Amino acid sequence: MLSLFIGLVSLLASSLSYAQTGKVYDELTLQSEILGSERKYAIYLPPDYETSERSYPVLYLLHGAGDDQTGWVQFGEVLHIADRAIHEGKATPMIIVMPDADTGRRGYFNQIDGDWNYEDFFFEEFIPHVEGKYRIKGEKQYRAVAGLSMGGGGSMIYALHHPELFSSAAPLSAYVGPLSLDEMKRRMDTKNYTDQQLQAYYENHNALSLIAQIPEEDKKAIRWYIDCGDDDFLYEGNSLVHIAMRKHEIPHEFRIRDGGHTWTYWRKSLPLVLQYVTQAFHQY
Secondary structure, eight states: OOOOOOHHHHHHHHHHHHHOOOEEEEEEEETTTTEEEEEEEEEEEEEGGGGOOOOOOOOEEEEEETTTTTHHHTTTHHOOOOOHHTTTSSSSSEEEEEEEESSSOOOOOTTTSSSOOOHHIIIIIIIHHHHHHBOOOSSGEEEEEEEHHHHHHHHHHHHHTTTTOOOOEEEEEEEOOOOSHHHHHHHSTTSSSSSSHHHHHHHHHHHHHHHHTTOOGTTTTEEEEEEOOOOOTTTHHHHHHHHHHHHTTEEEEEEESSSSSSSHHHHHHHHHHHHHHHHHTTTO
């Protein structure tokens, strides 16, 4: 009888543990002096956040063009997917932070005219705000960045710009930047800038240029997980990034799966991303 009782208690405890769910808040705000506006963000807190006192690793998860901070919540099903990965032991409990890069002007980078410096906001205001407000481990090992499409490009460039801040980067279906200077010029009004300014901006926001400039000592600074569907219109850029990383001997994982530029594809990608960043969080 005692063993039966212990078994029932264990089963009940297991059931209660699995019944625990994380929480998502998708209308949080902070005031940005750099952007001169109030900025929204969403956050996922793991199931045991409110019952523990420990600090957690963090994943910054960036949305694509046309979405905002609610994209990964509404269409990406981040709550369900993260809860399941944690309950199954495939991902460690972590905080997932999703900023809005669609309000005001769209994009994750500083504008060439200096009038909308979103990247400065992200690193100088947003990360300090979030990591000061929530119980987040502030070391490089416990910080990762990922995103899809425009946010895939954001996560790729952010990690290339700041290898000292992230242990892992997981760009999904990433827009890797214009593949030539001429392409960039076609996309923007260039009449007020010199050729030197345009060249410098291009080289600082093109993944291929940045990969070619990585110092030898930084080639293993980031754990890279690059994922793009075989029917995705951004397949070429992602493939060129893979080739460039191979050429420059930068360790990375490159995944091509069946699918296109769709939420169906990215919902399947997210559990793999959570497992991948967990490896660094756990000192693989």
